[in-house]
Amino acid sequence: MSGFLSDTFLAALLFGAVTAAIPLLLAGLGEQMSEKAGVLNIGIEGMMITGAYLGFVGAYYSESLWLGFLTGAVGGIAVAALMALLCVRIGLNQIVIGIALTLGLEGLTAILHHFQFSRSYPRLPAAEVTAIPFLSDIPVLGPALFRHHLIVYLAVAMVVVMVWVYRRTQLGLNLQAAGDKPAALDVAGIDVIRTRTVAVLFTGGMAGLGGAYLANVGAGLFIPFITNGAGFLGIVLAMLARGRPLWVLIGALIFGASLSLTTAAQVAGINIPTDLIQMLPFLAVMAMLVLFGRRASLPAALGIPYERGAR
Amino acid sequence: MTDNTSPATSRAVDVVAAEPVGREIGRRLLITLGPILISLVLAGGVLVAVGVDPLAYYGLVVERGLLSPLGLQQTLTRMAPLLFIAAGLIVAFRAGMWNLGGDGQFLLGAVSAAASAPFLVQALPGWLALFAAFLIATAVAMVWSLVPALLRAYQGVNEIITTLMMSFLGVSLANVLVKLVFLDPGTTVPQTRTLAVADRLPRLFETTITSGLVFGLVAIVVVHLMMTRTAFGLRLRIVGANPRAAVHAGLDVPLLTVAVFAISAGLVGMGGAIDIIGIQGNVRADWNPAYGLAVIPVVFLARMNGFAAIGFVFLLSVLSIGGESAARRLGVPQHFTLVLISIVLITLAIAEYLDNRLNQARRA
């Protein structure tokens, strides 16, 4: 009898955890920048589904996964540009527009998919794996952590990049000022609207990339509503991480692990109802919010459109 | 100086619109109908892109959802649960709380009603059994909202996130309950026991319209009156419009917050119950009509006004019933309704913004 502790099970679990964590990591890192700059980006789910769809379409027709990531990211950025125009520039309600974009794009991608792919349900070939020399030879951990598509390592590297941006660059200061005291940034001579727009576009790009990963690497195909709340989980990660990219990574891995429990259990021949396991990441989120809710503080100006000279 | 010129769209959730008169009405019509027309054209573009004649589609939707007697009856029946959900969202949004957990609350309400009603009808007189099932569903949905409510009231945790999370949880939990706990042993289909048609809520007159519609209408009108005519509603609106003023005026904001969540979730749960004891009779595994999220735009479009919401819920029902027919006939997935509604929402928000700008320019 194979148990929870068998090597196959552990390897499958860890591998799945990383695979499932990457979209959350990308979305979380993206959302983090928006929130830092004072925009609550509820539309991220819409950006992700767009990235998933366009990412798949790009990869399918070009037969290049990398072009797929590019089209996915561009798709996310396009949605983000609309969001930035409506919510940052002309100051419409971020929640209303965010929900509208999410619902509309979930619907739109489902329709487009229906007319394009619903007969054939094409699949992409399995993503090419880059094994990291030596490390990938470690038993259990090696194949689980160090045999992934190159983009996985790039996504993890983004954590370091983000830490550097926030800590060491002028842009990091500008973003934080835009979220905590936009008026101060404005009188320092930096355009608040532009700063926030940059942040929202970045979110779109990262969410689009996350969506593309979900479809192209995670599933190998596009299914309507494939994101299934991953964008919202990204928002939660960003909230709990409070501006620290490393915490997004840790959180994403925890959620990824609970998401991958189902598949891993099946691989190991353990029968647990999927629905029960699907509840795990959300249970984990709620538990974290109950425990650390008070500390999940957000930027002072989050969700408030900036209007020069308004008090 | 700029205090009174802030765009109404961005902040004030509870702008009590001044009574429109004459030219004002014309202007309002223009900024409402104009965007809807534009949206129909834009959404039509999507249809053209996938090779469907938009006029045929819209024609079919109107015919099947509105003009054909059977379609109209289905539309009116569909309104019943949606009206409850809209009522629940109005309470929350007017009090400035973003209950985005409608789907979870709805499904848990539905499952509770579906699980309890078939047993209750064996023990109690018909109407009492249905009423009891209805109350159980309401109570379950209320309890489900407790965690986000307490977190928001006493810890200040943003309810957008918590209600969304509880919604995902609720949907999964409802499925687990259907598959593992309340499974009907009599069939091979994973679903709950079925409430016999005779035991369900009666239909209206000689039609197929459920009497749940009447309850839904009553619920939303009562909610509207509660929000606009009572001291309690006024307190909630103050919490929504200016929480600091609520504290200053001595209102118990945390308690009111919990009350808002309970009422809101309770009403959404009632919607689930009505759908089961009036229409569906059981809950199938993996059933999630996702009404909760779909009604949110409707409530925004109605500007949280109960009477306007009835109109928009009717519109949504026409679109979704008609859209389901069109899906069968023209092969356009019914998600098209979502696309259309979100385009309408965005264009209306833009129109309102432009209108505000124009007004300001004129005043200055």
Place this chain on the structure above:
Amino acid sequence: MLQPQQPAPPIIVLEGVTKRFPGIVANDRVDLAIRAGEVHVLLGENGAGKSTLIGMLSGLQQPDGGRILIDGKEIAIRSPSHALSLGIGTVFQHNMLVPTLTVAENLALGGPWWQRPKIAELSVRVAEIARPLGIEINLSAQVSELSLGEQQQVEIVRALLRDSRVLILDEATSMLTPQGAAELGALMRRLVERGLAVVFITHKLGEAADFGDRVSVLKLGRKVGDIAPERLGALGREALVDEIVTLMFGRQADGDAVSIPPRAANDDTLLEVRDLNVASVSDAPALEAISFKVGRGEILGIAGIDGNGQKQLAEALAGQLSASSGSVILAGERFDGLDVGGRRRKGLRYLTDDRLGEGTVGTFPVSINYFLKQIGDPPLWRSGMERTREIEGRARELTRQFDVRTPGVATPIGRLSGGNIQKVLIARELADGAQAVIFNKPTYGLDLANTLATRQRIRDIAGQGLAVLLISTDLEELLSMCHRIAVISQGRIVGTVENGEGAGERVGRLMIGLAA
């Protein structure tokens, strides 16, 4: 060295600058010349249009008419960054530092986005600028840890770092102790000696007389007078103040004369506070062992620099903030454990200083705003149902009685002027059985007429035998009407002074931490 008699050509010239907002003309054809080597005082009351003028000079707002010349060339100041590049640095009334960043990071804010903040280079330059001015700055401190005075110094240094030729200081002394204000005056002197132009905005006559080389007086959006340096030098302080008063008020400011209402025959203690303690929350100071008594018909002033616990005191008395120990006693009845509504019903009323932020709901009609604190109470509500006719009738009555200028009782209150909103609040708090009233900065942001009317209203209330607690940061206001003045500093009452000869000086000494 520049001679005041031969002023340099002006750096900035305003010609007929006009700015309108919905309903008001904030600046009406204002002419102004700002020269290097001068402290140019812009004097005017709240609402005189000073802030709007600053907004236009710093690029936050655009004029609707007239023109702005810089070095003789007409120029539109498009944005704050444009203003900075033109050499115009502004220190705003409400500080413009990001509390979550360090001082160094705040100073670095505004650089090209791709660069690393050059902290090392910055500290050298800051040292160069700050040392001769006698400013000490800890670059690695987080801004939220600094005192308001220190934050202001950071902002001044920031403006100088940007090579500003013109430094605008908007109501810079409102957050400072009298001593801090004097230091700022000395700092401005050193700045103009180094060839800068300083524009100093204030509503305080004394500061204008003490710090200014040139004084321009604004009134209701218009420039009503100008005192040039030569004339300013020739006048003595007394004569100068007289002249400014004449410019500001047209004639002698008789309305603002000292008038302390006589105490009633029965002057027993009505409101008593014993040993009140409130724990500190986030950035609000704790209250420690606050005790005082207010008699019938007495006005007790609470003086102090803003942010020393005044708001906490008012909120603790009103029941908005819970006290950790101590008691509030009104007419012999202890209020322990009573909530806001309970205290209000017993006659303790609190008129907040934040009229739009917490006093009213801006989008709601005037009528509802009168009764925000009695929702659900009969006769305006009956068994929880709103009685619109009664509410509107009563609202119209109050509107007449308190002379509120509003198009109607259904008008959203946010559309009224500050003075009229204040009248609605006064009507709300005085209605139905008030015994003791706490006023928090009751004239803040009001124009002269409304200020005087509000002060008279407070005197009348005391004349009717009510106990009044008057919290104000305006010492002149307290001296003009209080019987006694208590001074609050860092959450403690540090002394109480009988109003009369020399009271102002004694209160001032208490405020800066000296014994009276």
